[in-house]
Amino acid sequence: MTNDTILAADLPNIEVTDFRKHPKRFLNKKLIAKILVFIPLLAGVVVAYFVVTEYPWLWKVAGGLWVVLLILSVFISYKEYFVRGYILREKDITYRKGWLFHSQITVPFNRIQHTEINHGPIDRLFKLCQLDIFTAGGSSSDLSISGLDPKEAAKLKEYISGKLSAHA
């Protein structure tokens, strides 16, 4: 056991290269979920094609819009996967996400209230789960790391809980 003096200035800075990516399954899940969202919208276009026969431009515009939006959202999901990641350090956790709107948030362990592991039905299909980390700063500063491998998430939770009890 060591008990070195820690000075704030001596602690290392967060380096960009250290971020740990999510498993590839997460990208697949995101893409498939996006497409699943878009299929019902396609029905609208098909209905327009069959029902509104006197204005053929309508379904063309709707279809075009559908294709453009689909490509855009798939593109964003794809891009997002590569910037999403976390760094677990000895005393804090940093998580970053988002391509269009990118955010990077750092929570020290001595400010975490509790942690939770959640998984929905689609998550389970892809063997993924979500780790929620709650702070006292309200919902805006709560971290939710989605798309983790269940084993990894359990390890993470255990590690963080260990750190929490050390602080309490």
Add this chain to the structure above:
Amino acid sequence: MLDLTTPQRQSKKIIFFYLFKSFKGLFLYVLFALIGSGSSSQYGSYITMFIIFIAVMSLVSPIIRYIYFTFHIEDNELIIQKGLLQKERKAIPLERIQSININQNIIQRILGIVSLEVETAGSKAKELEIPGLDKIFASQFKELLQERKEEITEEINPVEVEETTASDVSQDTAHESLQKATAQKRTAVSETIILKLGFLDILKVGITQNHLKSGGLAIGVAAGGWYQINEILQELLPDLFKEFSWQNIISSASVGIAVSFLILFLFFSVIISIVLAFNKYWDFSMVRKGDDLELKMGLFNKKEIKIPLSKVQVLEFHSNPLRKLLGFQTAYIYQAQSTDSKLGSVSVPACKKEHRVLLQNLIFEESIDATEQELHCNPYSYARLRFYITSTVIFPMIAVAYYFEQYVAIVPLVIVLLLLVFAAYMYGKHSKVIKDDDFVVFQKGWIFPQTIVSPVFKTQAVEKWRSVFLKRRREAHFKLHTAGGTRGLRYFKENELNTLLNSVNNQVIVNDKKWM
């Protein structure tokens, strides 16, 4: 000494309070009854019977509510039980109590009762309100809760050993005398008045209020009342109204009428501001009592608020041009709050510079001294964003003006656009973050400047965010999450922001002071 080991009821006057509340609801039913019995004789009697049933219920229910509302202290928990059919039991551990407030609205004032509000800061909102207590009982109750709470926390932290082995309810006399001694010590040690507002001060606060806001209120009321007044007038003076129409008014409107309307509007706004200020801040006093800050204010709705100093998370100071002339600022004190709490902050009007320093030293102990790091926003980024946003509205309007060949209209539109962009630029120019060893200080705004002070060790998390368009410009926004809410500023240089984030975070890691 109050004995709260057995369940207690509220003051009997609460029945009238409940009665008044249900009368407000009953009024509608009576209206229905009148309409219902008048319209159809067949169903009318049923409706009337139903109404009578409801009326009786609303007379009886206050008594039932009074009988079944009890509170007591048991095993270091404050317990409230209420309801006859739907029973509810709330328990709050005494050591979790964060602040105890005494409020009084106008009806409670007439009846001579007050409501006691107990707040906790948990992840789940858990609040207790006892709406009808005698004034003296309430203040004794408050003191008792406070004392018990301190006893318990002392027991938990054995650092300040005061030989408190007798933990249970005050039966033995030695313990009681000890309690009395500590209570006396507490009141004797420190009860300093920080700020008291007199008539003139409140008048000044009222005059320097944001008049646009109260003016908007005035317009809302006037617009609501206009139709009713209009109808009455039309019945009384039908001849006059034949010639009266909006077209006539607008066509005959001259600059003089517009100006007089403006003056009238301003006049009423100022009056309303003053009235509101008097209602809110009448008899305002802020007193430090031991480790708590006690605030009292209000004319019709009286408020007594108790804030433990250690629970304060963020201090804000707001100003405007009029206040600046007087040297006034409004301070806002933000506590750590349960998520759904309506009581987000406490405002302290008419803070002079010395009050400000005093308040800051009091709440956060250390004073701001040597600046270590200063981050300025990029004003051009603010101006650019404002330009994009306003031009989506202004440019179509210019196009419309051009289409209808109203070239004169283009000039004011362009002026508005330029003014808005300039205001954004100035906002950015006057905004910065200052961080020293103890505090993160935000300075925001140009015409309505704000200073936000947050101790570094009370930070919960730090965040950096940006849109993809900012990545190219190497800029990012800063967010500081605290238990009293999130504060932030936009458009910083990314590398400078990174060092700021790292230094805040590292300081939080090293610091083992309790943030609450």
